[in-house]
Amino acid sequence: MLVCLSGGLAVASCRVRLALRLAAFVIGCSGLILWLVGGLHMGWSKSTETRTEIDEVTGLEYPVTENKYVLGVELFGATLAVSGGLLGLSLAFRNSSRPDKQPGAETSSTQL
Amino acid sequence: MKRLHKSKLAWALALAFASGVLNAGPIKFDFKDPKKVNNVVFLLDAPLESINGTATGVSGTVSFDPAKPTATTGKIVLATSSLHVDNPVMKDHIIGEEWMHVSKFPTIEFVAEKMIKVKTSGTTTTATIAGKLTVKGVTKKVNVPVRLTYLKGLLIKRNRVPGDLLVLRSDFTIKRSDYGINAGNKEEKVSDKIELKLRVAGAAPH
Numbered sequence: 001m002l003v004c005l006s007g008g009l010a011v012a013s014c015r016v017r018l019a020l021r022l023a024a025f026v027i028g029c030s031g032l033i034l035w036l037v038g039g040l041h042m043g044w045s046k047s048t049e050t051r052t053e054i055d056e057v058t059g060l061e062y063p064v065t066e067n068k069y070v071l072g073v074e075l076f077g078a079t080l081a082v083s084g085g086l087l088g089l090s091l092a093f094r095n096s097s098r099p100d101k102q103p104g105a106e107t108s109s110t111q112l
Numbered sequence: 113m114k115r116l117h118k119s120k121l122a123w124a125l126a127l128a129f130a131s132g133v134l135n136a137g138p139i140k141f142d143f144k145d146p147k148k149v150n151n152v153v154f155l156l157d158a159p160l161e162s163i164n165g166t167a168t169g170v171s172g173t174v175s176f177d178p179a180k181p182t183a184t185t186g187k188i189v190l191a192t193s194s195l196h197v198d199n200p201v202m203k204d205h206i207i208g209e210e211w212m213h214v215s216k217f218p219t220i221e222f223v224a225e226k227m228i229k230v231k232t233s234g235t236t237t238t239a240t241i242a243g244k245l246t247v248k249g250v251t252k253k254v255n256v257p258v259r260l261t262y263l264k265g266l267l268i269k270r271n272r273v274p275g276d277l278l279v280l281r282s283d284f285t286i287k288r289s290d291y292g293i294n295a296g297n298k299e300e301k302v303s304d305k306i307e308l309k310l311r312v313a314g315a316a317p318h
Binding site for chain 2: 042044048057058061063073074
């Protein structure tokens with residue numbers, strides 16, 4: 001649960017922090033889901049997938065290529081890095097003073 | 113009347129014998145394959161995962177005599193535009209100027225000149241083919257191990273026309289530095305050795 005104060009810089013800071021954390025969450029989850037859907041592919045990203053079939057008459061193995069995007073570890077790593085970076089950046093927008101320590105501070109809350 | 117029939121039969125037999133004699137000898141197999149079953153697989157060691165690519169633009173002809181496999185000669189051509197890897201960035205690099213320079217060198221050619229160390233067992237012949245391999249404009253003499261399988265009369269099963277098939281399998285290694293394929297560069301990332309796996313079948317309709 002995140003609580004944002006109303007009024008001034010504190011609110012802006014709180015909203016930026018919230019937005020950064022949300023973005024980090026969405027990017028990280030998207031990367032993870034795409035990687036899982038792609039079958040936890042441990043190689044580079046692919047825009048096609050090639051499988052091998054066997055010709056019945058000659059017994060030759062031959063490639064069959066179909067268009068299919070498979071997320072590789074480099075892009076999965078990049079999504080995690082971006083996600084981590086945004087999460088780290090959000091820490092820079094911490095409240096410097098707590099609401100209960102601010103005399104007369106008016107509190108309103110935004111909940112997630 | 114009976115004599116006329118005997119005469120016709122004799123002529124028919126003579127023609128059949130003559131055509132058999134004429135057909136004996138080398139058979140010319142065409143390796144152009146619109147179904148894209150004929151293929152070459154290329155493998156290069158690289159970090160994370162090996163580069164595993166394919167090419168299906170195979171054509172060429174091979175002259176093969178089932179009674180005398182040592183006399184096999186021919187030429188296999190591979191269209192470099194058919195080179196494919198699943199990673200689009202890697203594919204751009206491969207067809208680019210530094211690596212295969214596909215726009216300038218549209219084909220890879222192998223010319224089989226003679227067969228050595230020939231062993232035939234049934235329909236299968238194993239041998240080493242001495243020939244010339246041209247990659248990226250560089251021609252070098254190579255000895256390539258091959259396995260040839262002669263499938264008499266099986267073309268009808270594959271192409272619905274009567275004829276024979278010749279299946280050719282070969283696994284061999286070349287060095288990219290020998291053929292000027294980004295020679296001496298990025299060897300810490302991509303191996304100098306290229307493993308090639310040729311899997312092709314030629315058709316000889318009757």
